[in-house]
Amino acid sequence: MKNEIDKAQEIQEGPKANPIALLPFILFLGLYLGIGIYLQVTGVEDPFYQFPMPVAVSIGVVLAFIILKGTVAEKTETFLAGMGEKNILTMCTIYLLAGAFSAVSEAMGGVDSVVNFGLSLAPVNLLTIGLFLITGFISISTGTSMGALGAVAPIALGFAQETGLSLPLIMAVIIGGAMFGDNLSVISDTTIAATTSQGVKMRDKFKINLFIAVPAALVTIVLLFFFSGTPDELQTGGYDYNLIKIIPYIFVLIFAIAGGNVFLVLTSGIVMAGLIGMLYGELNFLTFGQEIYDGFLSMMNVFLVSLITGGLAKMVTDAGGLQYLVDSINKRITSKNSAELGIAGLVALTDAAIANNTIAIIINGPIAKKISRTFKVDPRRSAALMDIAACVMQGALPYGAQILMVMGLTGGAVGPLDVIPLLWYQGLLAIFGIMSIFIPFANKLIKDEPWDWEQEESIEG
Known part of the structure; x- marks a missing residue:
């Protein structure tokens, strides 16, 4: 966290505002989304995979090297520093491990078992609600979406494949649940950053x-109850499952919640799934290793996008695009209501620029504190609004870690405009x-416990 705070302070004190620095990001999004939308309208299959996202963001990087100030060596150093940022590498490692766990578990028959076991216990029309609540519970317990x-x-x-329910909806549901939990968790980085920065x-x-x-979650649950759809064919009984093959999933869920x-x-889930697969003859030592590698490869697209986007975000930020x-938002704040909108808008736009909700909050924390003091916005409100804005934007970015992960796991069956x-x-x-x-x-x-502005001013004075 200290490195992130230092980085945020450098951003606040460093570059002057420069709208030109945003052009590489605009080009990246314009190319990827523009081509994808055009191909989708014309009926091309898998439209958002015809022009690979890593290529689109790489073109943005090339433009950044051309138009941003500094020597090639300086810009290269900035780009590599962004790629090597701790949060970027953490996300990339999670991608690889999640891909491997998914591949090995499916190869040993775990997906069929856990899906059939779930179907034997719960009505299909409640599966989406269950997935939303389970993902939210894990996220709020662990502090990580x-x-x-x-x-x-x-x-x-597995549920989507077995029941015929909408795959994009299922993926959207678990992303929503993950962001719901992350937003409320008292141990998440975003909560810590928001509350600490506002005191x-x-x-x-x-x-x-x-x-x-x-209330947002409750309305979501109601919508899921009425509009989740029904499976193509619903089996009423006789689901075939093996409880032993469900153990890796139970293990991962329990220890994630803990x-x-x-x-x-x-990693433990991967090893456990592999050992069970070898016990039942579904895998041997060589095929176990091959499935792990195939799982890594399945996430390579999102791995590359996150890595390159991290480098581009660092270049754009250091060149003044974020500033x-x-x-721009600071100039439009004139009242208490516009101050609250401005605080939320700053965090949302910053997150859109760097695709990192924690850093977005840290960068804007001191700015939000100053706005709150000027327009008498309760700091508890500003902390909540910052976390909410970061949650909304991060959970809806087509190049954000959450959407990229589910795109990778579906192997191209789901594109960002399918989920968003x-x-x-x-x-x-x-x-x-x-x-x-x-x-x-x-x-x-x-209302019950009004903020003591005089005490805060005396402390700061």
Whole structure:
């Protein structure tokens, strides 16, 4: 966390605003989404995989090298520093392990067993709701949306394949659940960054956040109940499953909920699935290794995108692109309501520029604190709004870690525009968050325990 805070301070004190620095990102998104949308409209199969995302973002990097100031050596150093950033490498490692766990578990027959076991216990029309709640519970318990997705996504994929339910909807549901839990978790990086930067207690931010996130989750559950769809063919009994082959999934879920290290949990799950596969003759030592490698390869597209995007984000940020967004929003803040909108907007746009919700909050923390003091926005409100804005944007970015992971696990069967319109929770969270600015339904804590501005000013003075 200290390295992230130092980095954020460098950004705030460093480059001058430069709108030109945003052009590489605009080119990247324009190429990828523009070509994908055109191909989708013309009926081309797998439209968002015809022009690979790693190539699109690489073209953005080339433009950054051409138009941004500095020597080639300096720009290369900045690009490599962004690629090697701790959070980027963490995400990439999770991608690889999740891909390997999914591949090995499927090869040993675990997917069929866990899906059939689930179908034997729960009605199909409640599966999407169950997946949303399970993913949310894991995420809120562990404080990491990526860890929750790594644990649940292989199971969710199996449910979609077995029941005929919409694969994009299933993937959107677990992303929504992961962001729901991450947003409310008191141990997530985003919560820690938001509360620390605003000088508030986690429990106070949680209380305000709860009145916004829970209604969004409840409406999402209602929508899922009525609009999840029905399977093509529904079996009423006689599901064939092997409880032993379910053990790796149970292990991963339990230890993820218990807060186990995500790398250790997924690695242990891979080994356990491999050993069970060899016990039942589904795998041998060589095929076990091949399945792990195939799982790695299945995530290579998202691995490359995250790595290259990290480098591009660092170049854009250091060249002043991010500062331009910050200055643009600051100029439009004139009242308490616009101040709250501005705080949320700053975090959302910053996250869109760097695809890292924790860093987006850290960068804008001091700015949000200054805005809050000027326009008397309760810091507990600003902390909640920052976390909500980061959650909404991060969970809906076509090049964000969450969507990239499910795209990788589906092997190209799902594109970003297939998933994004179905991210009901993120959309509802945004709506409830904006409503809370103009209709103070989430401000009971603020009314009962008003913020002591005089004490804060005396402390800072």
